[in-house]
Amino acid sequence: MSAASERAGALISELRNIVSSGALSEKERVELLQSVVKFTTLLEKPEDAITKLLYTPSRFVALRVCSELKLFNQIVEHGPITSKELAHATGVDQLLIERLLRVLTASDFVTETAVATYAPSGVTEALATRLMTGMVEAVYDVGLPGMTAIPEYLRNTSYKNPHDAANGPWQLGRGIKDQQIFSWLQQHPRELGLMQTYFEADRGSRPNWVDWFPVEEKLIQNSGLDKDQVLLVDVAGGRGHELSAFLDKFPNLPGRLILQDQPHVLDDPTLGLDPRIEKKTIDFWVEGPVQGARIYYMKFILHDWSDEQCLQILSHLTAAMDKSTSLLVVEDFIIPDTGCHLLPAMWDIEMMAFLSAMERTRSQWQKLLSAAGLDVLGMYDPPGDGTGIIVSRLSS
Numbered sequence: 001m002s003a004a005s006e007r008a009g010a011l012i013s014e015l016r017n018i019v020s021s022g023a024l025s026e027k028e029r030v031e032l033l034q035s036v037v038k039f040t041t042l043l044e045k046p047e048d049a050i051t052k053l054l055y056t057p058s059r060f061v062a063l064r065v066c067s068e069l070k071l072f073n074q075i076v077e078h079g080p081i082t083s084k085e086l087a088h089a090t091g092v093d094q095l096l097i098e099r100l101l102r103v104l105t106a107s108d109f110v111t112e113t114a115v116a117t118y119a120p121s122g123v124t125e126a127l128a129t130r131l132m133t134g135m136v137e138a139v140y141d142v143g144l145p146g147m148t149a150i151p152e153y154l155r156n157t158s159y160k161n162p163h164d165a166a167n168g169p170w171q172l173g174r175g176i177k178d179q180q181i182f183s184w185l186q187q188h189p190r191e192l193g194l195m196q197t198y199f200e201a202d203r204g205s206r207p208n209w210v211d212w213f214p215v216e217e218k219l220i221q222n223s224g225l226d227k228d229q230v231l232l233v234d235v236a237g238g239r240g241h242e243l244s245a246f247l248d249k250f251p252n253l254p255g256r257l258i259l260q261d262q263p264h265v266l267d268d269p270t271l272g273l274d275p276r277i278e279k280k281t282i283d284f285w286v287e288g289p290v291q292g293a294r295i296y297y298m299k300f301i302l303h304d305w306s307d308e309q310c311l312q313i314l315s316h317l318t319a320a321m322d323k324s325t326s327l328l329v330v331e332d333f334i335i336p337d338t339g340c341h342l343l344p345a346m347w348d349i350e351m352m353a354f355l356s357a358m359e360r361t362r363s364q365w366q367k368l369l370s371a372a373g374l375d376v377l378g379m380y381d382p383p384g385d386g387t388g389i390i391v392s393r394l395s396s
């Protein structure tokens with residue numbers, strides 16, 4: 001081993017000790033990751049860096065196929081396991097398994113312990129879960145056609161920033177016209193299920209807002225709520241995972257908790273929500289959520305839509321708010337003016353692909369919410385690269 005790789009090895013084991021000791025805060029962890037991007041750029045030769053980026057789809061393809069074949073589950077349950085044993089268990093060609101898993105061992109997603117022998121890493125374990133399997137399949141099956149159509153779409157539209165949710169890159173990629181994705185999903189149950197799992201999973205392992213944002217101090221104190229009043233409405237809250245997290249964190253706060261979404265989302269018999277969470281249907285294009293709640297919470301909703309459409313949704317929402325007591329809590333990325341992390345920057349392009357939509361900067365949020373008749377009380381950055389919290393109330 002060369003002196004340089006010995007020194008790198010020592011650095012890696014020092015870092016492993018720091019990470020496994022749990023001494024790293026989320027903020028420090030993400031800062032270190034940013035440095036890794038710089039390390040990679042330093043070591044990579046420019047043409048290689050480009051080639052690896054161009055071949056990135058191979059990693060996603062390998063992930064998608066191995067996920068479908070449940071290879072990650074096999075490796076987690078039986079690893080170390082050989083390609084021969086995996087082929088026997090799945091009925092899949094052994095050589096094909098080796099080729100697909102090679103991309104993932106080289107990506108450090110699966111550990112290679114001997115020739116064609118695989119053991120789980122932390123990433124393999126995550127990939128074997130229901131949430132990550134759904135997310136991989138949703139982003140690949142539902143999202144990729146829109147992503148690959150972006151260059152053609154932008155060429156066709158003379159490079160105007162996309163804003164038409166019903167006729168954007170996603171529709172071009174799928175050969176659909178005049179239909180936005182959520183109404184298409186209603187007619188496609190498999191993809192609807194995948195996308196709802198994606199929404200359930202997309203926070204990943206980034207900390208939940210209830211664990212870093214001072215909820216009681218900023219949203220609850222002196223609210224004088226009693227048990228019959230509405231404490232929190234999750235507007236378009238999908239399967240209610242955020243409300244469940246809120247309830248786990250604050251089981252004793254008085255007041256009702258309400259999940260609102262489209263009927264076909266709430267009808268799902270597998271939801272299994274806590275009996276304290278009430279379900280109420282809503283179509284946010286034509287109606288507001290329940291009246292006079294203390295907190296209206298919206299996560300990853302406004303980033304789905306253009307400013308014009310957000311104003312339509314917000315016009316119904318603000319009509320339901322109480323002037324003196326209601327607060328709107330938006331959880332979305334707050335893009336900084338400089339030094340944006342890679343994750344929100346990539347998410348922004350995903351939003352372009354799916355819905356001709358976008359992530360917003362601090363000043364874009366300020367402008368949008370003011371135009372909706374709201375006063376922003378605070379914008380709070382998360383520890384790390386996740387979503388921020390924006391609190392507002394009706395303008396005085």
Ligand SMILES: C[S@@+](CC[C@H](N)C(=O)[O-])C[C@H]1O[C@@H](n2cnc3c(N)ncnc32)[C@H](O)[C@@H]1O
Pocket residue numbers: 182199200235236237238239260261262265282283284285298299300301304
């Ligand atoms: C990006 S997901 C976010 C879900 C959830 N807030 C979360 O962060 O996990 C968007 C949600 O908007 C809901 N939605 C779409 N169109 C809607 C409409 N017209 N009325 C109510 N909800 C709608 C979808 O069903 C979906 O649950």
